[in-house]
Amino acid sequence: MSGERWRLLDATGETTAARPVAPAAGAAAPPQHWPPASRYGTSTVAIAADAAGVVRRSVESLAELPEALPSHALVGGLAVMVRLYEAHRVTTDFDEVSEAPADAVAALVAAGARRTSNGVEMPGRGVRLDLLDAETPLRQLSSMVRALDGPEEERAWQLAATCRYALDSAVATDILVVERESVVARVGLPVALAGALVALKAHAAVAPDRQPDKAAADVYDAWRLVRAWGPSVIAEDLSRAPVPMLLRTVAQLRHLYVDDVDRTAHRLRRASVPGVAAVGADELASASALLDALEPFLVWDPPTAGLDPGGG
Helix, strand or coil: CCCCCECEECCCCCEEECCCCCCCCCCCCCCCCCCCCCCCCCEEEEEECCCCCHHHHHHHHHHCCCCCCCCEEEEHHHHHHHHHCCCCCCCCEEEEEECCHHHHHHHHHHCCCEECCCEEEECCCCEEEEEEECCCCHHHHHCCHHHCCCHHHHHHHHHHHHHHHHHHCCEEEEEEEEECCEEEEEEEEEECCHHHHHHHHHHHHCCCCCCHHHHHHHHHHHHHHHHHHCHHHHHHHCCCCCHHHHHHHHHHHHHHHHHCHHHHHHHHHHCCCCCCCCCCHHHHHHHHHHHHHHHHHHCCCCCCCCECCCCC
């Protein structure tokens, strides 16, 4: 699995460059020195075990996944913990994006997992794995934008785009769970970038059918990621996303952390989710700096064919 974040491929599949091709005449130029070197690369992340052993069981379950699964990457709460380097909000559910979720579920069931409505349950571990559909390539998704008809189709498109971007830009990561001075669980797998997680969390938080506590957790996780890594790093993570996806992500972030920030703060105060702290509107509004950092990437759609999902 490559430690490089991006590869640009020619029609034969050979690596041709480490930077995007020049835009067509008259098109807006990308920012200078773009894209910058990755701040991640192949990395190792150590997380302290929680008292209930939930993080350990989750990582042990991931380590037992069949090697022949379709391309996949860790997203959701456990991925947020990895990117924050701490188990701030433990959960018995974890999520992955998958290039072929139906095939992945079939392989997992054949290996002994129990099928659920959104994925599988790992017997003996007490954890569930939900699989999100990342089947459609970004180039194909981009060609569908003009045909979208109404808010429901736009929401479905945004979910598909953010899931696929999280898959394509994921980075190989070695996750260690540490208890006292010992490593008690370990797994290596692709993990979504912090910026991709912010986009996924923002999209989930504004979903009309999202449960209030889950929406509050989404808002909190996204805010913590922006605070931990800073707006420029999160913007870098999202710099290769299709412009239509970024425009929707910016609108969602603006709604949560600018236009409706008082209501967002109220949601957090009312939340009954362990690990989600009440954060004031002024603190939440600090995430709005990400909007300015993303602005240069809203005027030039980079090529998507060169995104490397971490294979080869």
